[in-house]
Amino acid sequence: MLEQKLHVAVLMGGWSNERPVSLMSGEGVATALEERGHRVTRIDMGRDVAQKLAEAAPDVVFNALHGSPGEDGSIQGLMDLMGLTYTHSGMVTSVIAIDKELTKQALVPHGIPMPGGRIVDTAEIYERDPLERPYVLKPVNEGSSVGVAIVTAEGNYGNPISPDAKGPWQEFDRLLAEPFIRGRELTTAVLAGVDGPRALMVTELKPKSGFYDFDAKYTEGMTEHVCPAEIPDEITQACLDMALRAHQLLGCKGCSRTDFRWDDERGLAGLFVLETNTQPGMTPLSLVPEQAKHLGMSYGDLVEAIIADALNGKQGAA
Numbered sequence: 001m002l003e004q005k006l007h008v009a010v011l012m013g014g015w016s017n018e019r020p021v022s023l024m025s026g027e028g029v030a031t032a033l034e035e036r037g038h039r040v041t042r043i044d045m046g047r048d049v050a051q052k053l054a055e056a057a058p059d060v061v062f063n064a065l066h067g068s069p070g071e072d073g074s075i076q077g078l079m080d081l082m083g084l085t086y087t088h089s090g091m092v093t094s095v096i097a098i099d100k101e102l103t104k105q106a107l108v109p110h111g112i113p114m115p116g117g118r119i120v121d122t123a124e125i126y127e128r129d130p131l132e133r134p135y136v137l138k139p140v141n142e143g144s145s146v147g148v149a150i151v152t153a154e155g156n157y158g159n160p161i162s163p164d165a166k167g168p169w170q171e172f173d174r175l176l177a178e179p180f181i182r183g184r185e186l187t188t189a190v191l192a193g194v195d196g197p198r199a200l201m202v203t204e205l206k207p208k209s210g211f212y213d214f215d216a217k218y219t220e221g222m223t224e225h226v227c228p229a230e231i232p233d234e235i236t237q238a239c240l241d242m243a244l245r246a247h248q249l250l251g252c253k254g255c256s257r258t259d260f261r262w263d264d265e266r267g268l269a270g271l272f273v274l275e276t277n278t279q280p281g282m283t284p285l286s287l288v289p290e291q292a293k294h295l296g297m298s299y300g301d302l303v304e305a306i307i308a309d310a311l312n313g314k315q316g317a318a
Contacts, residue, residue: 001304006038008307009058011075011086013044016067017147025282026064032300033062045070050078060310061086062303064282071279072098072141087310089278093251097278099141100176103250107273110249112242114273115261117178122169125161125177134180139172147171150180181272183263186229188243189280189288191255191302192309197247199240200291204229225287227294235262238271246276253313254306255280257288 010033012026013019023044030040041056043049045065053061061079063086069075073095079086089097096102104114119140120130129135134152147168151157157165168175185205190197206224229236243258250256257280263270280288282303292302 001301002036002038002308006059006307007041007056008033008038009041009043009053009056009061010064011043011045011049011053011061011070012064014065014067014070015045016065016070018066021281021283022064022066022070024284025066025286026062028282028284028299029062029064029303032303036300036304045075049075050082053079053082053084059085060307062307063088063279066279066281068098068141085310087306088254089250089252089256093253094278097250097252097256097276100138100275101140103275107246107249107276110245112246112249112273113271115178115181117176120175120177122173122175125169125175126163128160130177131179136178136180137168137175138178139168140174140176152180181261181263181270183261183265183270184231186231186235186239186260186262187257187287188239188260189255189257189291190243190247190252191288191292191305192253193305194312197244197252199244199247200288200295201227202229202231202236202239203227203287203291204231205287225290227290231262231264234268235271238268242271242273243276246273250276250278252276252278254309255288255302 010026010030012022014022030042033040041058043052061084065071065075071094073091076091076094080091096106101119108114124130134150136148136150138148149167157167161169186202187205188202189200191200204226206226208222239260246258247256256276256278258276259274261272261274282289289299289302
């Protein structure tokens with residue numbers, strides 16, 4: 001995939017809630033690159049990250065960070081200032097895509113359906129429900145289902161929600177409230193290529209707990225992946241089209257993954273985009289490597305394809 005051997009700095013870790021996932025992603029990427037003869041410098045991001053990057057002076061940085069500040073535009077802006085070439089999306093795209101409300105503003109006017117809802121101050125939910133139950137509360141700018149809660153009439157959070165109940169309201173001052181969409185979890189990866197980005201396939205996620213939260217995503221055996229998803233052709237094509245369109249509208253680079261909720265009793269009208277992830281996981285349980293494998297692309301080929309896109313675009317502006 002890559003014609004020359006490179007010095008790649010793999011940036012991982014950091015201090016977000018998703019640090020453990022990032023370390024797994026980064027180690028997977030680093031090992032795959034070393035197996036292909038590339039020189040790799042592993043960097044566990046700390047406050048001295050600029051110094052470490054400058055000392056490494058790599059040909060390209062593989063950004064394997066998840067969450068803030070690795071996925072929200074902060075590290076992208078730093079690397080832009082340093083003149084470094086790096087994988088995945090640039091600063092502006094990252095700022096928008098990690099913020100669920102900004103993502104809606106970017107996608108919904110172009111015909112991509114997303115759940116309604118509104119931003120609420122956490123103090124409000126201790127007084128009254130922001131929406132009719134059932135509804136979902138989630139952080140405005142976190143990924144990997146960190147801090148997501150489904151509030152139902154029968155739930156044990158209280159009515160109104162108690163400050164003592166465990167949930168995202170104990171960690172975040174502002175939350176996004178969205179109507180709960182019954183149905184099925186679907187996801188589609190988009191990967192850059194020499195002929196432009198392409199949507200790979202659709203995976204259905206069947207968490208044994210009934211809820212695709214952080215633990216269900218990253219604990220082996222907690223979620224069944226049906227790849228490709230056993231859904232009508234119309235829904236498959238809609239997911240592929242919407243994921244590619246979201247990738248393009250947001251200006252994503254390298255790869256992205258768009259998550260959907262589908263109410264299968266409503267057909268196409270029940271399909272909604274939840275979010276687009278600009279730096280999807282690269283762990284052994286991650287969905288992008290799984291979809292690539294089903295299409296005949298090895299993990300190493302996937303890693304090199306993401307790097308090739310960064311080198312071709314001299315990442316930085318988007």
